[in-house]
Amino acid sequence: MTKQPILNVHGLTMDFGGIRALNSLDLEVNSGEIVALIGPNGAGKTTFFNCITGIYKPTAGDIWLTNPKTTKKNSLKGLKPNQVTEKGLARTFQNIRLFPKMTVLENVMIGRHCRTKAFIFGAIFRNAATRREEQSILEISYAILEKVGLERFADEFADNLPYGDQRRLEIARALATEPLLLLLDEPAAGMNPQETAALDQLIKQISREGQAILLIEHDMKLVMSLSDQIFVMDYGKKIAQGTPTEIRENPAVIKAYLGEEVDA
């Protein structure tokens, strides 16, 4: 499989008042790749996610999303979050944002919303097309739950799940929107080593199925094990880019994380 770019970000800049949270950032994700975005706290990683998913309106810059199958290129700049998701960019959140009082299965079914279209008329009359659609929502959602290994919790309320499973459910819900690119915001935050290892397996499995993934993560072991490409940010700027081995050796990265050596 030849690698084609899916996400192209050029010169993305975001100002909050006088503070420049993102400074002319460039980033590229190719099909089938796992790309990690790392950097110290406050570097602007989550701001970057919020900008490309439409939660914030970036001050300047371009965001392009390309469907590798049809090679159709869409600009995501200025779209609303739901339109971005419709175009094929689904995300999870750093602090879990499930729908707590809905069942696990329903949470995933919500992910199918933007790929289905029954409305008031269909809901009231429940015609054949609507019934078929409901059935397909149910089947696809259940299959995704099986994929992430949560099918036994299908009828539980989402907030009754253990922490690690809630994170998996967020991934399942995002997958249900059939994204071209999956964005994971610190998927391993707060997980214990076993849960992190299971997550590592899950992300690899999803990636093997051809899903392109862009993740923010602090767990370096996880990042090094998963990523094809790593982008390093500090103070809203990209300071390095490369394969895990390159990044490990990069002096700028070491400086950002450990601080500069002071001459005695």
Add this chain to the structure above:
Amino acid sequence: MFSLKELKKGLLTSLWFVFLTFPIVVIKVDPIARTVVWRWENVAYMAIGTFLVYFLVRFIQYRRENRPKPAAAREKTGSIVHRILQNPTQRVFLVAVVATIAVFFPHVLSSYQTNVMTTALMYVVLGLGLNIVVGMAGLLDLGFVAFYAVGAYTYSLLNLHYGLGFWTILPVGGLMAAFFGVMLGFPVLRLRGDYLAIVTLGFGEIIRLILENWGEFSKGPSGISNISRPSFFGIELGLEQSIIYTYYLMVIFVVITIFIVNRLQDSRLGRAWIALREDEIACQAMGIDKRKTKLVAFSLGAFWAGIMGVMFAAKTTFVNPSSFTFLESAIILAIVVLGGMGSIIGVIFGALILILMPEYLRALSEYRMLAFGGILVCMMVFRPQGLISNIRRTYTFEKKLPKN
């Protein structure tokens, strides 16, 4: 539980209540004879009464705390009503009983009772309408009565000026209210919770004040009278017949409303509403159009209020702005909250209890509203989740067919 600590707390509570009620219960001023009567014996009654009630409440709480397991199990399977509804034979039986009562009600009981029941049924529909907005979509609406007023005045004015009949205006009133729902929806799309509540409250007042002050349009506070009652296939009915006819119409409306609201709840749209209630940002990130979903919730909720407004005008044959005060909105909201947010059966029970109870408490004459208030407080203390809380539909996945 009868420890010294508890006794002390009980004593303090009763002292506090004696203090609170002192001016009303003990001091009696006779303005004519210019005397003040001190009824000290009431202090004792108050203290003993409060003390006993305190221990009764503590006892009930104590019993509840000591059996956490069955309570947890009930949470899962739902209340008795849910269990009956889940069992097909019991469900058929229950529906048959309710249907029989509904059919024979006006023939067995007086027309006064029938009238009261018709009003209660109207509130069932209003409650179900507001339940879409508040219970499902989680948008706190304190101005719901505005849509009720829009429906009522749409019928009254068109009937007055153009002589249009009930059946012609029924859908028009609903659509008119739905249109106003969208009008309210647009400016409040960004608001949530408290802020939304305040704006909707203002909206409700604006509609009422317009009706009260724009005399040429709405005839002001004196209202519009002699509105036609609903006709029966073009035949005008007498008063007695009309009451029974209106009652049956309401029964049919309630059935249709339950059917439609139930289907909406179990649809893609209903799920989107609930998701919107749970987490707005996650909802958008999952590809749900927040604008569209909210506007649809507002307009569908308002639609039912509009329909009921037309019904109200036709039933009472008279409307004036004082029927559409904030208190009315508050009662409809209380129906939804007391019945159980988002639960259709809960809302039905809530409406029946809230509207019928004050009527049947008339035996208590001047203590009626006191008893009513007391019962409301007790209900909220003992069942904060509402009478019958909603249980989410579960999908049993057997290869192909989902149950339900």
